[in-house]
Amino acid sequence: MRKAANYQSGRIFSDRRWKIPFFVSLLVSITLFTVTIFGLYSSSYGRDELQVDIVSFENSEDLDGYFVESDLMKSFKSNKASKTEPPRFAYLISGTKGDSQRMMRTLQAVYHPRNQYILHMDLEAPPRERLNLTLSVKNDPTFSEVENVRVMSQSNLVTYKGPTMIACTLQAIAILLKESSNWDWFINLSASDYPLVTQDDMLHVFSNLSRNLNFIEHTQIYGWKLNQRAKPIIVDPGLYLSKKSDIAWTTQRRSLPTSFKLFTGSAWVILTRSFVEYCIWGWDNFPRTILMYYTNFISSPEGYFHTVICNTEEFCNTAIGHDLHYIAWDSPPKQHPRSLTIKDFNKMVNSSASFARKFHKDDPVLDKIDKELLGRTNRFAPGAWCVGSSENGADPCFLRGNNSVFKPGPGAERLQQLIGNLLSEDFRSKQCHTQ
Ligand SMILES: *[C@@H]1O[C@H](CO)[C@@H](O)[C@H](O)[C@H]1NC(C)=O
Numbered sequence: 001m002r003k004a005a006n007y008q009s010g011r012i013f014s015d016r017r018w019k020i021p022f023f024v025s026l027l028v029s030i031t032l033f034t035v036t037i038f039g040l041y042s043s044s045y046g047r048d049e050l051q052v053d054i055v056s057f058e059n060s061e062d063l064d065g066y067f068v069e070s071d072l073m074k075s076f077k078s079n080k081a082s083k084t085e086p087p088r089f090a091y092l093i094s095g096t097k098g099d100s101q102r103m104m105r106t107l108q109a110v111y112h113p114r115n116q117y118i119l120h121m122d123l124e125a126p127p128r129e130r131l132n133l134t135l136s137v138k139n140d141p142t143f144s145e146v147e148n149v150r151v152m153s154q155s156n157l158v159t160y161k162g163p164t165m166i167a168c169t170l171q172a173i174a175i176l177l178k179e180s181s182n183w184d185w186f187i188n189l190s191a192s193d194y195p196l197v198t199q200d201d202m203l204h205v206f207s208n209l210s211r212n213l214n215f216i217e218h219t220q221i222y223g224w225k226l227n228q229r230a231k232p233i234i235v236d237p238g239l240y241l242s243k244k245s246d247i248a249w250t251t252q253r254r255s256l257p258t259s260f261k262l263f264t265g266s267a268w269v270i271l272t273r274s275f276v277e278y279c280i281w282g283w284d285n286f287p288r289t290i291l292m293y294y295t296n297f298i299s300s301p302e303g304y305f306h307t308v309i310c311n312t313e314e315f316c317n318t319a320i321g322h323d324l325h326y327i328a329w330d331s332p333p334k335q336h337p338r339s340l341t342i343k344d345f346n347k348m349v350n351s352s353a354s355f356a357r358k359f360h361k362d363d364p365v366l367d368k369i370d371k372e373l374l375g376r377t378n379r380f381a382p383g384a385w386c387v388g389s390s391e392n393g394a395d396p397c398f399l400r401g402n403n404s405v406f407k408p409g410p411g412a413e414r415l416q417q418l419i420g421n422l423l424s425e426d427f428r429s430k431q432c433h434t435q
């Protein structure tokens with residue numbers, strides 16, 4: 001027995017004899033490789049900081065989209081056609097009980113075969129309704145051919161103003177990252193949102209934008225607001241109960257963070273793939289630390305991404321302080337924004353925003369938007385990809401053409417104008433501004 005054991009361990013040892021040098025050399029080469037890559041990255045950082053004005057659009061493309069070119073405005077204005085293919089968006093559309101038809105309508109209004117879509121219906125909705133939504137997606141001939149629409153199979157309990165909302169958004173992002181390697185911006189919508197421009201308009205305008213720009217409305221929380229916003233501790237029951245209930249407030253208060261600054265803003269965001277990858281993978285663990293901090297923070301969806309982006313050197317210059325949404329608040333503002341009606345139509349159009357919220361189900365203003373802004377008479381807001389016949393009210397989108405060709409309309413001009421203003425020096429000087 002012992003002999004056999006000795007023999008065995010001897011064999012293992014002799015096995016290891018070649019393994020050790022092998023692994024050592026593997027380790028050395030991996031280290032060298034990493035150092036090289038790191039060296040490349042850090043040297044480009046250095047250059048980025050020093051020669052802020054001459055880093056060009058082409059350079060930043062080589063760096064795989066992780067760096068911010070300083071002359072975004074120049075590249076935006078320049079007439080150089082981008083070498084890369086047109087962009088793609090990844091949409092999350094979320095809803096709750098009674099929202100399935102609104103979600104379908106919003107989905108159809110923002111549908112384009114280039115994009116990716118994920119729908120989430122929270123746990124409050126009865127299984128029947130979720131099934132209805134899943135079937136509606138399954139039965140749509142275009143969705144099943146293009147395979148770019150999915151309904152999240154896991155239904156999460158989402159608490160209003162609670163961290164479970166962020167958890168759900170992050171899960172949707174993770175699925176979108178896993179399922180498609182091919183999108184540039186993540187866009188967050190709810191069932192009560194509606195677009196004001198077509199996807200052709202958006203894709204056309206975003207084609208000329210740096211793929212590093214995050215549209216995230218943000219301001220620093222400071223002064224007396226800090227005490228009010230950052231000291232209370234809440235617990236989101238959605239994290240451990242299976243029935244929806246309100247956030248619980250504790251009697252304890254906590255002190256203010258000193259290793260990062262707090263930011264807040266709109267919960268509606270348009271984020272770049274590189275930034276959401278950073279949030280999901282958390283290379284330096286900062287996004288995860290912040291996520292944990294925000295677990296007990298009231299209204300965390302209005303602060304999580306904002307605080308991460310503004311405290312991260314690589315990304316803070318990419319945060320454009322606008323959510324491209326038209327949202328109308330009462331004055332003084334109440335907890336929820338005002339519901340938009342036909343009276344708001346002109347103001348909505350004049351805002352040049354891509355989306356507006358919030359709308360009642362089947363409000364007549366949605367029909368007006370369909371008719372006058374989106375040209376939507378059938379399922380989808382048509383674009384250059386719809387090449388079928390529209391005779392006798394037929395749906396031209398049944399026949400799909402080239403999806404890299406766009407037919408921008410007046411919406412593109414409006415959006416272009418808005419984004420032009422957002423990229424102006426004056427506006428950009430306020431990025432992640434701290435007191
Ligand atoms: C983007 O650049 C192309 C190429 O110069 C130009 O034809 C197009 O009009 C520009 N689009 C926008 C929205 O500025």
Ligand SMILES: *[C@@H]1O[C@H](CO)[C@@H](O)[C@H](O)[C@H]1NC(C)=O
Binds near residue numbers: 132133135136139
């Ligand atoms: C979903 O529900 C709506 C009305 O509640 C109904 O008109 C529609 O046919 C249903 N869809 C499916 C696929 O069951």
Ligand SMILES: *[C@@H]1O[C@H](CO)[C@@H](O)[C@H](O)[C@H]1NC(C)=O
Binds near residue numbers: 188189268301304
């Ligand atoms: C994402 O969109 C939903 C809309 O349903 C919103 O409630 C949520 O707060 C948004 N933001 C984040 C960070 O989850």
Ligand SMILES: *[C@@H]1O[C@H](CO)[C@@H](O)[C@H](O)[C@H]1NC(C)=O
Binds near residue numbers: 347350
């Ligand atoms: C439209 O917007 C412009 C500036 O953005 C403003 O001067 C004008 O008064 C607005 N018109 C309406 C009808 O709101």
Ligand SMILES: *[C@@H]1O[C@H](CO)[C@@H](O)[C@H](O)[C@H]1NC(C)=O
Binds near residue numbers: 404405
């Ligand atoms: C689609 O259109 C783009 C841009 O015009 C073109 O480069 C591409 O070759 C076209 N693809 C097909 C399959 O026709």
